[in-house]
Amino acid sequence: MIDPPTRSARARGVLGLAVCLALAACGDGAPDVGTLDPVFAEPAEELRIERVGRGETLGQLLLEELEPNDQYAFLLSFREQASPRRIRAGTEVTFRAEAGMDEVRAIDVAINSDETVRLRRTGSGWDSETIETPVYADTLFASGQIESVLWTSVIRNPALDGIPVGDRNRLIDYLDRVFQWQVDFSRQIRVGDTYRFVFERQVRPDGSMRTGQLLAAELVNSGTAYHAIWFDPNGDGEGSYFDVEGKSVRRAFLLKPLEYRRISSRFTTGRFHPVLQRWRAHRGVDYAADTGTPIMATSDGVVVHRGPNGGYGNLVEIRHPNGFRTRYAHLSRFRSGVGLGTRVRQGDIIGYVGATGLVTGPHLHYEMLRSGSQIDPLSVDLPSGDPVPDDDRDRWLAARNVRLGLLESIPGAGPVRTALTSAADAAGEGSAADERGG
Numbered sequence: 204m205i206d207p208p209t210r211s212a213r214a215r216g217v218l219g220l221a222v223c224l225a226l227a228a229c230g231d232g233a234p235d236v237g238t239l240d241p242v243f244a245e246p247a248e249e250l251r252i253e254r255v256g257r258g259e260t261l262g263q264l265l266l267e268e269l270e271p272n273d274q275y276a277f278l279l280s281f282r283e284q285a286s287p288r289r290i291r292a293g294t295e296v297t298f299r300a301e302a303g304m305d306e307v308r309a310i311d312v313a314i315n316s317d318e319t320v321r322l323r324r325t326g327s328g329w330d331s332e333t334i335e336t337p338v339y340a341d342t343l344f345a346s347g348q349i350e351s352v353l354w355t356s357v358i359r360n361p362a363l364d365g366i367p368v369g370d371r372n373r374l375i376d377y378l379d380r381v382f383q384w385q386v387d388f389s390r391q392i393r394v395g396d397t398y399r400f401v402f403e404r405q406v407r408p409d410g411s412m413r414t415g416q417l418l419a420a421e422l423v424n425s426g427t428a429y430h431a432i433w434f435d436p437n438g439d440g441e442g443s444y445f446d447v448e449g450k451s452v453r454r455a456f457l458l459k460p461l462e463y464r465r466i467s468s469r470f471t472t473g474r475f476h477p478v479l480q481r482w483r484a485h486r487g488v489d490y491a492a493d494t495g496t497p498i499m500a501t502s503d504g505v506v507v508h509r510g511p512n513g514g515y516g517n518l519v520e521i522r523h524p525n526g527f528r529t530r531y532a533h534l535s536r537f538r539s540g541v542g543l544g545t546r547v548r549q550g551d552i553i554g555y556v557g558a559t560g561l562v563t564g565p566h567l568h569y570e571m572l573r574s575g576s577q578i579d580p581l582s583v584d585l586p587s588g589d590p591v592p593d594d595d596r597d598r599w600l601a602a603r604n605v606r607l608g609l610l611e612s613i614p615g616a617g618p619v620r621t622a623l624t625s626a627a628d629a630a631g632e633g634s635a636a637d638e639r640g641g
Contacts, residue, residue, distance in 0.1 A: 249302055255294040261287045261312065264296060268307050276320060280329040281312070282320055284320045317413060338405040338413050343374075344609070346399035346616040353378075353392050370412045374402060376462045377417045381431040381444050384585070386424050386452045397423045401609045409418070417444075419606035421619060428620035432606050436595045442536045443588065447607070447619075449599055451588035456523075457501040457549060458581070460531060460569050461556070463491050486577035487530070487570035494535050494565040498555040500547040501569075501580075509543055516560025519553050529580075533560050533570040 255264055261281075265274050278287055290312070299309040312320045314333075322331045345362040357375050358368065378400065379388050386392070404415035422429045431452050435442025444452045500521055507528075508520035515532035519541070522528050535557025547553060558565040571580040591599040607619050 209336070222278055244451055249300050251300075253296050255290055255292055255296065257292045259292070260292075261290045262402075263298070263300065263577070265310075268298060268310075276328040277310070280331040281320060284331050284333045285314050285334045287337075290314075290526065310476060316407060316411065317526070329589060335405050336413075338407055340525075341404055341406045342418075343400075343402040343404065344613045345374075345402075346613045347397065349394060349396045349545055351394065353388055353396075353398070365410065367411050370404075373412065373415070374400075377402070378420060378422070379462060381417055381420060381452065382422055382429060383458045384452060384587075385429045387458060387581075391424060391587055393425050396520070397421075399613050401606065401613075419610050430619070432603050434591065434595075434599055434602055436592075436598055440509070445591055445603075447603065449591035449596070449603075453588035453592055454585040455502055455588070456527070456529075456571075456580075456583075456585050457499060459490065460499050460529075461492055461496060461567060463497075487568050488566045488580055489530075490510050490569065492556045492565065492567055494555070494557055497552045498531050498554045498556060498567055500549060500551045500553050501571075502527065502549050504529075504547060506541060506543055506545045506547060506553070509537060509541065509545075511559075514561035516562065517557065518556070521547060521553075526574045529574040530568075530570040530572070532570070533557055533562050533566065535565070548610070 236245055253264060255261060262274060262278060263519075263559060265277065269277060295313040297311040298307050299311070299314075300307050307324070309321060309323045311334075312322075314320055317336045319334045319336065320331055321334050322329045343358050343363065343366075345357075346362050347356045347362075349356045354375055356365070357378075358371050360371075361373070363371055375388075378398070382388070398421065400420035401418045402415055403418055405413040407413055417431070418433050420431045429452075430446050431444040432447070433442055434445055446452055498519075502521075502523045504521040504527075507522045508518060508521060510517065512518040515530070517532075517534035517537065519531045519534065519537065520528060521531075531554060533556070534554040537554045538552050541547065541553050556565055556567050569580060571578055571583065573583075610616065610619050628637035
């Protein structure tokens, strides 16, 4: 049983009602209490940012801030996280001090874009820790039509405004890597071709990308639609790309050992050699690239030569299954750890572009041999990779449909172009949604 309200409670209720009626009578329903002047609080910490100069060491930068003994203790603690000798010119160093105090209480050294070593002063010296730069997940949706070259179309795509130019270049590299077996971006792209893609990335606070994954892409080249859909059934990052039918877009060999580079000389039985000044066969493909550009192994194999080799200059030769070999010539240097007998995987970096041997400038000379005979790497019919396993077919169909839906959600891009939908459109019936049902 609920007790009836007391006299004092009834009085408070009547008073509250009277106040509400009075406020309502004022018109606005609430009194004007005015505003307070803003209060500016002094920061609790003062920051000063310096950069390591050219030819300067981290220790030299610290001379004006720390006493010699204090500096020694600082460097000992820093070595627990990173090597001071590997600090490069331009490295950002942030000094932290309490407001109004001269003594530095903490120092941040930016090792790279993703890691910062923070050192804090303690009663007995310095404590150090490595702090990872925080990131957030972001998904990019972009589409476009090529008016000159693919690079220009992607770099100037309005959907990518605000993304650093370097990251847009990386997007082109991702597309090139995925579609390299179907389309040579340096030779086969045509005006009027279209593209669209969905890209998931991890973004740092400054807007730059740490890592990314191309989820799905479509490239229509000379009227033919090519697709690449990422499928990773185990969720361990070891997935691969497949077309809409579940066939692998990969081949046993990469079409080229460099990312998105111009071909400067093709495979031919007769070419005027710029150094020897005479006509001779050119049994490989030359790629124009700057000195130091990374070179990739085009297929899994074993290194059978690594070192100087006459006119080839510095050469790496790799033996692959089924009687194939590849050669990479004129290297400036080899990658550390790549030696005679080293097993490499497709896409591994094996060395760097240079100008050693009989050359007039930096480039990569790439050769492919089958059963000891040199063949044209650009015309050989390469076997494809494995399709989606039968055991994963249902999960593949579910993932494919979701990612094709993401491609179709891009404004103005329209339905995804597939062989079945193109045939249905020609017959005046069907839809992309119908085709994806099975």
